Amino acid sequence: MQQTAPSSTPLEFDALVVGAGIAGLYQLYRLREMGLKVRAFDAAGEVGGTWYWNRYPGARVDSMSYVYQYWFSDELLNEWDWSERFPAQPETERYLNHVADKFDLRKDIQLNTRIAHAHWNDSTRRWTLTTEAGERFAAQYFVSCSGMLSAPVVPPFPGHEKFKGQIAHTARWPESGLDLKGKRVGVVGTGATGIQVIQTIAPDVAALKVFQRTAQYAVPMKNDRYDAAAFAKWREKYPEFREKVHHTFAGFAFDFELPPYRSLTPAERIEALEKLWADGSLSFWVGGFTETLVEEDINEEISNFVRAKIRARIKDPKVADILVPSAYGFGTYRVPLENGYYDAFNRDNVELIDVRATPIERFTENGLVVDGREFELDVVILATGFDAGTGALARMDVRGREGCSLTEMWNKDIRSTLGLQVHGFPNLFTVAGPLAPSTAFCNMATCLQQQVDWVSDCIAFLRKHDKSVIEPTVEKENEWVTHHDEVANATLMMRTNSWYTGANVEGKPRRLLSYIGGVGNYRKFCDEAKDSHYAGFEVA
């Protein structure tokens, strides 16, 4: 869709959706099916969201393909075969483009358009969104589907303008790609993204310098390939999966199904852990022993199991000392899946640099300096993560009642109601906003669809009852934040510094960004709000 010329009179819609990734595409589809006049926006040049931006080498989904998809159309489910258990970025991007084409969504999506301001008008009771180019759009509902991991964090290393090579953030990877063959490459960051990059490029580059601040407990990924016959077996399970994913802890088709850890003998515990390990998926984490997340001594035993697995893969014990995590417990930082990551450090062309005690000092024209040593590099890859949960919305100038700024509010205290609405911001819906499982503890496809359905049902309710505004009361919001914190503080998650707690962004208020009471429980809270005709919300 073409951009329109800046105008002082906004174009009028019923709803404006920001983001054209998994959530935004489905939100556009649902609202349009309900008969609303909708426009969606995305800063990217194509649809796909995360799967458009994160096109770095090795980018891959780590939810199983057969549950990382839309459930709303049987026709779509029947015509799309996934080729792998964990598909690579291009396949997922193709799928989302296919969905956009099949449901003729593109005609209502304005690409290459970043929303700079979103202001609520108390007298017209409408939102006005202004793009960076100055175009204006107004609507009754503003649905943000702008992603929980979409605002990249770039560390402020001094001297980057002097560097003669290339610098690329993994979440802003050039669409035309980056030729790394035979180059001297540095990777900063060893989270889920850095791990995928490192294991993929190690065999191709001349020299790879990995700058690690925090070691990870990565679990091996068992990535089966499917032909049509093999995939048909998964399709048979769709009716079961479609229902089950909404009630498990993390939105997968598996759950915490093991007996209590203490009820097993030591041999039985190891047997259970080995079985989970062999599954090669996130089931080792959110489908294993539920005590992992709450009981310190059990967490330590499971951490030791993983530490031994990692150590056994690395030839040089000194390198293993750096790569094996010790300072925090397994599963309290997002667990990555790996496929050759640890083996990469057995290669002669790969060097691991510990930047925990001696941080990266600066760029020079030739590379990076750590502890006075200059590492000469042609390309520096920043796999340095995101301002998660709040970043995408906080980087927009979102103002609610009486001009209240969402950014200023979240800079002091990150609050929401069910992660879906915020007191003071009527008719703003925050899909993948903070304090819902969709921020981190969920197979995203499950949680985003559940949230989009909640938003759509809420708007349908307002229209049916001739109401125009909905906003959570301050009491309702307090209730949710208190419950969220109680659940979070009963776990080990708050003890670890990572994006989960906002610790990766300087000055960000500390709170577990994601609701950790489970996807099934969260859904009950959302259903209760709907079934009670939005008790605790002001509806006018």
Ligand code: NAP
């Ligand atoms: P991340 O987990 O936040 O990791 C960022 C890395 O950069 C960390 O190792 C961090 O170290 C390091 N870092 C940041 N600033 C640094 C500095 N100044 N000096 C040295 N190191 C620095 O980000 P991510 O790897 O992009 O992953 C974010 C999330 O995206 C994942 O947890 C996951 O949920 C999602 N993801 C999913 C997939 C998938 O499904 N396939 C793939 C990739 C990512 P510290 O830990 O010490 O801060």
